[in-house]
Amino acid sequence: MSAPIRVRFAPSPTGYLHIGGARTALYNWLLARQQGGTFVLRMEDTDEERNTDAARQTIFRGLDWLGLTPDEGPEQGGPHGPYSQSERMPVYLEWAERLKESGALYPCFATREELAELRARQEAEKAPVFGYDGRYRDLDPAEARRRIAAGEEHTWRLRVPRGETVVLKDLIRGDVAVSSDDIEDIILLRANGTPVYNLAVVIDDHDMAITHVIRGEDHLTNTFKQLIIYRALGWDEPTFAHLPLILGPSGEGKLSKRKHPEAALELYQQKGYPVEAVVNWLAMIGWSLDDKTEIMSREELVRSFGLDRVSAAGARLPMDKLDWLSGEYIRAMSLEEVEAGFRPFLVEAGRLSADPNDAERLRLRRIAAAEKDRVRRFGEIVERTDWVFAAELDFEPKALANLGKAEAASVLEGYLGEVLPKTDVEDPAAMEADARSWAEGRGLGFGKFVHPVRAALTGRTAGPGLFDCVAILGREESARRLAAGLERARGASAGGA
């Protein structure tokens, strides 16, 4: 119907990529891809004190990981740059100047101390309204000029109209109306002459031709201020959509990094959740396709996503659901993909060379085959393979008990001596057939066979299929462990009998 949409994600680089921010970025990106629009990344880095280059990088790399690479942004450039607010100061100042000329702004000589005092008194008196009381709003212009000329410190405030109703047409919340009397005369230029966030945002969204501002609900009250700035500047406002907030997993408050480690996107990468699972999960927090669809690929999301089905209510982070989804994604992967997922974790744990040799590759393949159905995130593979790489097995009590059973010694001895040497350790199914026929020949139940062998090989009672374990260890190491287990079993029966 009209020009393609232009959306943006505008984080401030203060340390990490917030999971809620990641979702905001995803929703924006989804819409841009779906409608052939443009996804812009803009750094809101006007606060020099708090911003670091490391934090910028964290945001860039986080978006890369999620596959939400901007069409325009600090790294990729574009026709509406620069895309970092720190580089756009002249632009803001220019518009601020026009606002001064038009009389929309007035100088305010209230000092920080004065304002703090005012606020303290308002709180003490339980005043109905907090905030600036407009004490310099009607200062005589000549007097103002005189004080400025005298070098008196001052900020510039926006003369917010009185007695008007400001209506925000929000795609998710519908029409939200607020009285302009509830909005104080906001500072647009600080005493040091720098512009304030709300001014910068309006100018940027306008200059960058943003058509839809999709952001967290925490910006809802800012929007009314911004609406007034749009009016003062004589610009048309974009369409707004305020997303419900993501709350901490156990309820109270929005996610903060201090209280909730899961607020940081990096955590998910570190724990080894497949990206596509994270994307799927994020999309479903606050949005749903219908009453049953849970698993959706990125392509399906691009096709079906829509703001009209975004919920207005805040949501807790459903961590259990991520674990489940992640497991589903891993199970749907090819063996090669699972290997690739495990690889960095095993390398980091020192269990795999960065450039693995053939034997290592083979072992990785076998581990992947054995654990693919069991693991819910790739990072689990480290502790799950402790038994494989342990120089000395750390036996669980139950496993030890299994080695102490009456038939344990003869089973181990038989498997070690008669079966293992000629069974095909490359082929778990074949090994199982061999073992079964051997056990049957002895009139042994398969369970009686399996338990002591598993105990000797892994020191545990639970884990991958027994013959996957043999395959992972290889013939030689399996034999060594079986022999060691046999010794224990004999010791146990000798001591016990």
Place this chain on the structure above:
RNA sequence: GGCCCCGUCGUCUAGUCAGGUCCAGGACACCAGGUUUUCAUCCUGGUAACAGGGGUUCAAAUCCCCUCGGGGUCACCA
């Protein structure tokens, strides 16, 4: 405290705009059973919610009002 947003199973949600097909559906989690050499997967079944109170209506999870609860925001931060 002012202003604003929100309120369906423990959790994520469908249903609310266009009232009946909803003694409320799905998923995760949980519990029970089955398959399996263990675990996991897989299969079957189960527990579990319309925040409360008033209206309107033949009929309300759906519309209106009040209460309660949760959240956001009130910086010369962004």
